[in-house]
Amino acid sequence: MPRSRPMWNERPTIENIARYEGQEIVLKGWLYNMRSSGKLHFLQVRDGTGVMQCVVFKGNVTPEVFETAAALKQESSLVVRGKIRVDARSPIGFEMDVVDLKATHIPDVDYPISPKEHGTAFLMDHRHLWLRSSRQQAILRIRAELIRQIRAYFDANGFLLLDAPIFTPSACEGTTTLFETDYVDGSKAYLTQSGQLYMEAGAAAFGRVYCFGPTFRAEKSKTRRHLTEFWMVEPEVAHIGLDEDMDLAEDFLVSIVQGVVANRRKELAALERDIAALERVQKPFARISYTEAVERLQQAGMPVRWGEDFGGDEETVLANQFDRPVMIHRYPAECKAFYMKTDPDDLKCALCVDVLAPEGYGEIIGGGQREDDYDTLLKKIRTHGLSEEAFGWYLDLRRYGTVPHAGFGLGVERTLGWICGLPHVRETIPFPRLMQRVTP
RNA sequence: UCGGGCGUAGCUCAAUCGGCAGAGCGGGUGGCUGUUAACCACUAGGUUACAGGUUCAAGUCCUGUCGCCCGAGCCA
Missing domain, CATH: 3.30.930.10 (Bira Bifunctional Protein; Domain 2)
Structure with a gap:
């Protein structure tokens, strides 16, 4: 009998993303960081095995999805679907062109650890x-x-x-x-x-x-x-x-x-x-x-x-x-x-x-x-x-x-x-x- | 337990001889089709650890308390 879902260990991960080049896949993860540029959102998504940039282009997604991306905050949990593509600018060699995105949870308050510098005592408290x-x-x-x-x-x-x-x-x-x-x-x-x-x-x-x-x-x-x-x-x-x-x-x-x-x-x-x-x-x-x-x-x-x-x-x-x-x-x-x-x-x-x-x-x-x-x-x-x-x-x-x-x-x-x-x-x-x- | 240092915005830090409480980042709003710690404009944000004292005036000087950091002893 064919399974309707992949086995728990068959899901794509960023660690082995190279296997999925050219394919449209679903990744579940968290927003590590984000940069926006008008009609583009660059989501740095981490899934526990690595960090990959997922590009949300206004022309590729519905207005709702583009708005969802804009509303994301650091460490929001999310599910992204998109096509994996080689990109020389990427530290890991690959990016995702996002076609769909769902925010599982967007925090009410800011994530305490910003991408900038912090002292050890503060970091240890968190x-x-x-x-x-x-x-x-x-x-x-x-x-x-x-x-x-x-x-x-x-x-x-x-x-x-x-x-x-x-x-x-x-x-x-x-x-x-x-x-x-x-x-x-x-x-x-x-x-x-x-x-x-x-x-x-x-x-x-x-x-x-x-x-x-x-x-x-x-x-x-x-x-x-x-x-x-x-x-x-x-x-x-x-x-x-x-x-x-x-x-x-x-x-x-x-x-x-x-x-x-x-x-x-x-x-x-x-x-x-x-x-x-x-x-x-x-x-x-x-x-x-x-x-x-x-x-x-x-x-x-x-x-x-x-x-x-x-x-x-x-x-x-x-x-x-x-x-x-x-x-x-x-x-x-x-x-x-x-x-x-x-x-x-x-x-x-x-x-x-x-x-x-x-x-x-x-x-x-x-x-x-x-x-x-x-x-x-x-x-x-x-x-x-x-x-x-x-x-x-x-x-x-x-x-x-x-x-x-x-x-x-x-x-x-x-x-x-x-x-x-x-x-x-x-x-x-x-x-x-x-x-x-x-x-x- | 002992010695030295530190405590200012959410975070990292400035503030000259005791003389108006500041910046960057982060947050918010707006802008941008390739950003990599993005950038540009605007904006909100303070019990200066706490309690006393000196002074016209204390973030700054003095006393005490608390918390943290580094080291010694001891150990992996």
Whole structure:
């Protein structure tokens, strides 16, 4: 039986408008902008996949349709019918000559976001509408592609997706601030800061696992690199040490960056990103020890001493010495979390690694080899003043068939901010949650 | 929590030494058959964040409050 209407996924879109050259089609969308010139209306129509100019010429339509076009306001929803034609003046190469037009809804009030300049605070107050603008669409399409590449990498390399809980009983790492929430029967739960400990259980069960989900940090950090809610992917692998962990991080980063460059070149170009800088992200990455990093910083005139953690300035100076991400390994154990394994060759250091993105975007990966010895881990838990009881299940992982294992966490928004070349992470997530903002 | 900065029309910003509250964009009306941030003419639009104070006179100076931005610490 012939269908009277196309399937939902057979409708024409601006994204693939080239298929419809010479045909008369119907497009459903919104008015992005309009210019008029006497007997002509130039409608910039967006349908979610792109923006196309639809030309309403007074001689081609009824007087009613021409009046309807004149009455349209920014972000009116509409249905246009017309013939698709090649036009060299068009940014997308095609235009529609409109023969019929219906306004589905014309707003009573003006759309707040005009095509001119606005400040970030105003745009963030209207984030639900800002998402309609082409620049935000480019960023969020690249975000979706980055996430697709991340999943594709792990799925193709024998990792099992293992979701970590959002509610957790206590701090994964004692110090950082947690969001507390009421749980049942008057008890408290905390929003997760990391799925890592659960991934360690997963690695002992499945060998290679990863989790991918939101992470919550109640730190009072109001900088361009911080969100209170962000997304993190955390792989964990049994039977590997720090060197293989770095191999994994390097291979993974090259894969996802080149995958994004290959599939979202148009969007990166729209953001005026220097794509050549991303294409340089190839193996091998420099691997320098914390000790070597301190020497490099001192040679650069930075007043750092061995034993201190690096701040943002130090990270930027180090990262700027390389044209691709750089791995800094074996930090002083005191700077790092309790579960990091001590370096047997230098007991002051931990078998950990941070990956710094180029161009001053800072740390995008933190990871390392985990402590796998029961007695050593118990001692570290006590030294850090953590609850032995709360970490009982975690200690169990060392009691039953413990093996060397390692992993890392990658922050999606910082990585995306770097890939897109954005000055602030807040545009890398649809609805950012910041210290000073939980709306819209 | 600490340091620095900001708050004027719907938006982005001016307003000199304390001396008439301004522009562009957006909106409205009219004009134009090829506009790309269209253009031209006209037009409406103000509790200068809030509360006090100094002064003949405060957007401007002082005190306090609120909000926001940038950074530090902390972190991805």
